[in-house]
Amino acid sequence: MSRLPRGWSAASLGELASFEMGQAPPGSSSNFEGVGTPFVKAGEFRERSPVIREWTTSPLKFGRSTDVFICVVGATAGKLNLGADCAIGRSVAAIRPATTGMQLFLYYQLLPRVLELRAASRGSAQGVISQKVLSSINLVVAPLGEQTRIVAKLEELLSDLDAGVAELKAAQKKLQQYRQSLLRAAVEGALTAPWRDVQRRLGTSTETGAQLLQRILTERRARWEAKQIARFNEQGKVPPKDWQKKYPAPVPPDTADLPKLPDGWVWASVEQISEIQGGIQKQPSRAPMKNKYPFLRVANVARGKLKLQDVHEIELFQGELERLALVAGDVLIVEGNGSLTEIGRCALWDGSIENAVHQNHLIRVRPVGVVSQFVETWLNSLGGIEKLSKLAATTSGLYTLSVSKISKIPVPIAPRAEQEASMRVLIDNLSALDVQEQSVEQSLKQSTAQRENILRAAFAGELVPQDPNDEPASVLLERIRAERAERAKQPKVRRIKQEKEIAAVVKKLINVLEEAGDWVPAQEAFRRCGVADGALTERIEALYAELRELDKADRLAVEVVTDAQGRKLHDKLKLLAG
Structure with a gap:
């Protein structure tokens, strides 16, 4: 530890506070009607103070409004909140300052150490932050008078910072909403309304969406028939009578609840305008050895963009690469997710990694005859998300898609020339939007760094002036020790x-x-x-x-x-x- 400011001392948290480790009351005693004692678990932790939404008639362990609460179990271990007068469950511990007025000084000093505390929970056999770990945390102690000045300054500075962060997050949300409005406008015709006006004035004759769809379906059938004839020839067989009737015609979408499209547009199903392919299941026999290839996972596909910083490899067997290799323009759709808002998120494969394949939790859609980005834009728009979400819902509460479900998704089909025009306008608008979003994100990162610097300065004695008349922290610590020793002497x-x-x-x-x-x-x-x-x-x-x-x-x-x-x-x- 670096040299301490004058009048400061070093101490463990166990020297400055006692601990009340939470305990879950009987489940039968819990209710949401406000009967009994407010009951707080880790799930009630918020930004600064817990929310009360559950009560118990059989409280076992109590927290106080002058405590600092810490989550001691699970993924949120180490998260801090100011205390409340309530019962506390086993996922919560109450850090009880040994002297009045020290709550916020301890709270702010512990805030930057959340990740360190979380790591301590993962390192324990039970996966919890124990009382022993809490007691051993090393802290600094300022004179009480200086603690008061530090906390007051922190409240002032961090309140201003929080207000700025709130404004940035509001701006971020508005930009996200604007992005969605752009995607919707691009795939429902609003973005290309001026383009259509120009084409009408020029008298330009273009293939309509319906004509394009019919051409795609005709060519699709022709490819199927050509493959069947090739197979018959390879086997030395004469095609049987009426063999063309076995053609698996793609099913058009149900358009009953779909929005009205501009003139010249038409609805199609994903199956009608693309080839759909599932992925490879990871298993021991596919550990990358001699015939390894890049292997994309769900983690590599965000909504509207790829994340290729960490691409795994997988072993392919003979003949698989030709069938499964991705090509630029493929749309990768996330097949399963615990969150309904993330199910079906998709991104356009850019071909930046040669001979890449994908896992079975991603579904590949390869558009034929239409602009791939137009399809991907629709699927990531609110309209597409709504359709995907409805298909993904199951009675079990899990969310999952499949090749058959994806094939039924409706897609708006504009004339090919209008699809290309729409994507040009969209790219220009998204480029400008990306700059704004990056600026907001950078400002948020700077705010985080500024918060860290303020807290560092506070507990290095650099935030407020010192007063030589303040009682040294060593005297405070000695008084706390004496009071504890006196209580220990008292008979039960x-x-x-x-x-x-x-x-x-x-x-x-x-x-x-x-x-x-x-x-x-x-x-x-x-x-x-x-x-x-x-x-x-x-x-x-x-x-x-x-x-x-x-x-x-x-x-x-x-x-x-x-x-x-x-x-x-x-x-x-x-x-x-x-």
Whole structure:
């Protein structure tokens, strides 16, 4: 650790806080109707404070609004939230500062270490961040007065930064919406309306979409018949009578619920205008050895773009490359995904990697006679996404596509010349949009870096001026140690005495609220009841139980106090007339 600022000290988190490791109450005690104690699990964590959406009538472990909550289990391990007065499940631990006013100082100091904490959970046998790991985290401690100034400055700077980030994210969302509107306009005719006007004025005669589709279908049948004749000749057979009737004609789409298209356009099914091919299943026998080729996976296909930084390899068997190799212009569609918004996302293969093949979770569509990018644009537009999503839904709740499902997808077919014109206009507009999106993305990255720099400066003693009159952190640490040692010396209180104390506290809580006669911060009310850091768990739980009873009797008013940005600071209480 680098040299500390004057008056600062180093300490472990275990020296600065105690820990309440969460425990799940019985499932039968949980409800969503507001009955009992608010109950928080990792799933309720938000940007800064947890959301309350579940309650329990049998709480086992409690958090406080002065705690720092940390997720200790799963993919979100290490995520931090400010505490709340609630029960906590096993996925949550409450970090309880040893002294009043240290909550935000610890919260902000731990924020940059989320990934480090998450790695600690993966390194444990149980996949959790243990109390031992939490206790051993090394931190720095500023004098209490300086802690207050640091937190105030952080709140000011980060609030401004958060406001800027919110504006950037709003701009990002609008750009995404604009992108979708461009895609839709390109494949539903709005983008080429001026082009059509020009063609009419010029008297240009072009093949209509319907004529194009008929030509594609005629040529498709001719290719099938040519293959059949070649097969008969190879086998030395005379074609049987009416063999042409066995032609598997592609099924046209159901156009009942499809939007109206411009004059000269027509709807077709994917099967009518393309060749569809499934991919290769990865298995031990295909480990890349002697006959290995580039192997595209779902991870390589984003919506509208390829991600080719990490391309695997796979072993091909004799004759497979000729049948399965991708060619530029192929459309790759994601066949399965846990998210309905991602199912069916697709990208145009650019041919940048020679002899690439694809896995079975990607479906290859090879357009014939139409512009490949026009097909891909439709599939990635809101109209195409809607059709793909409907076909992907199953009764099991999983989302999956197949070659047969893809073949039924309707596709708008414009005249070939208009398809090409539409894609030219779209590319020009998307190029300008890409620049704007990259600018916003860069600004967001800069905001992240700025946040990291602010937090680094804060805990290096560089954010606010120091006051030589501040009590050194070493004195604070010594006082915390002394208070802990004193509590450790106290004999365990008998159960009967504890119950008497609990009853006294409950009575005093009512008295405190009556004496206040107006709003009083919840933590201040607890303090006046003698419940502060180090209080018996039973006394704390009795207070919460009494609060719940008062609430049920309509004797208690509770309001949330927020800062200028609407973020929760604390609760305040008021006793209502009986």
